[in-house]
Amino acid sequence: MADDAELLIAGGGLNGLALAIACAGAGLPTILADRQDLAATTAAAFDGRTSAIAYGSRLVLDGIGVWPEIAPEAEPIREIRVADDDSPLFLHYDHRDLAAGGLDPVPLGYIVENRVLRRALLAHAAALPELRLLSPCTVAEIAAGRDGAVAALGDGRSLRVRLVVAADGKESPLRHAAGIRVVEWRYDQIGIVTTVRHERPHGGVAVEHFLPAGPFAILPMTDDATQAPGRRARSSIVWTENAGLVPHLIAMPDADFTAELAARFGDFLGAVEPVGPRWTYPLALMQAERYAAPRLALLGEAAHVIHPIAGQGLNIGIRDVAALAELIVDARRLGLDIGDPMLLERYQRWRRADAMLLAAVTDGLNRLFSNTITPVRLVRDLGLAAVNRVPPLKRLLMRHAMGMLGDRPRLARGERL
């Protein structure tokens, strides 16, 4: 029986769409199915988040052809300031410090609204001749065989393919069905996400302010061109708070919520005012014990979920995309089976260590900073100040956060697939 496509991707979130574009763009017959209507996922009411896109992820998005459409709505991050509550000690990353180490002083990353990323990815996906988008359409079940897999769809149809990629998010029904176990816990914290307008321009500076309940991040956004000059500067807030307090904060009248937010934000950008809905996201950590099963690979949050403290969850997923696309496209060029167990084993070996390292680092940072124990505060503040004074170490940490270190796939090095 002929295959319906070589690759089936279950899930059209940011990671699934990026992989579909990378593979179909390289000529691989691909189907992407998402259980929700993908057109609806670009609506303002669907996702209020922005993403910090590391420079390395920008290279991947450029390599698959979508960055030119995103760039006008991406605010470059030129500096990152890390401060611990009211301590005078701090850590300051500046993209200009890269030049002192003989490196290009490129932005450390970009802040982009998730709906802008989705819109660009979907528009690109819809125009690729080798990509079929099925939505709304659930991938219900996979039966793996020696030469391929048969995927049963929720509407009763079935598809024959060589490889299925589960990009179906942190609850990943396909991961469960494959019997892949996970290590996971929920943080007793919720991320409140909202957009604020402020009097003064942010100058491309991102701020991570560690408070006792968790990090309070101020992420510089592009100006809001719909507003009058002087009212355009805005930032996205990721405010990590004790889970028990969040319902009370969310239900507050505007004036009280503004006062609570302003008390954490400070006055360094003048008066600040929330201008959008208050979104909430429960925070969790999850690592799948394996990233593959026969004829199945896990991608993005189906494989790993981390605390948003460092804005790296999607960036790890984009590195999964770059690695898996490279393995699949190279195998296809050699006429090999893209669902071969050796290929899946290589993918797991390549990607799992990176995701586990970031899970450990983000979990450790969250525990280290979300408490008020005096000796712990002293040690962490001295640590921040010490890193701040050692330029080579600072550059190393900057390049790690930018996704510019380690065994990077071709796309993440700025090369073609």
Ligand SMILES: Cc1cc2nc3c(=O)[nH]c(=O)nc-3n(C[C@H](O)[C@H](O)[C@H](O)COP(=O)(O)OP(=O)(O)OC[C@H]3O[C@@H](n4cnc5c(N)ncnc54)[C@H](O)[C@@H]3O)c2cc1C
């Ligand atoms: C508050 C917060 C802030 C964050 N900020 C950042 C940041 O600044 N930088 C960063 O890098 N990361 C950030 N992240 C993480 C990032 O948002 C996620 O890692 C990323 O969005 C996950 O995308 P995904 O495509 O893997 O999964 P999802 O977006 O969950 O997509 C999964 C898709 O699969 C579909 N699906 C599910 N089951 C099926 C099925 N059976 N058949 C078909 N389709 C199915 C769903 O409909 C969905 O569309 C943040 C996270 C949070 C909570």
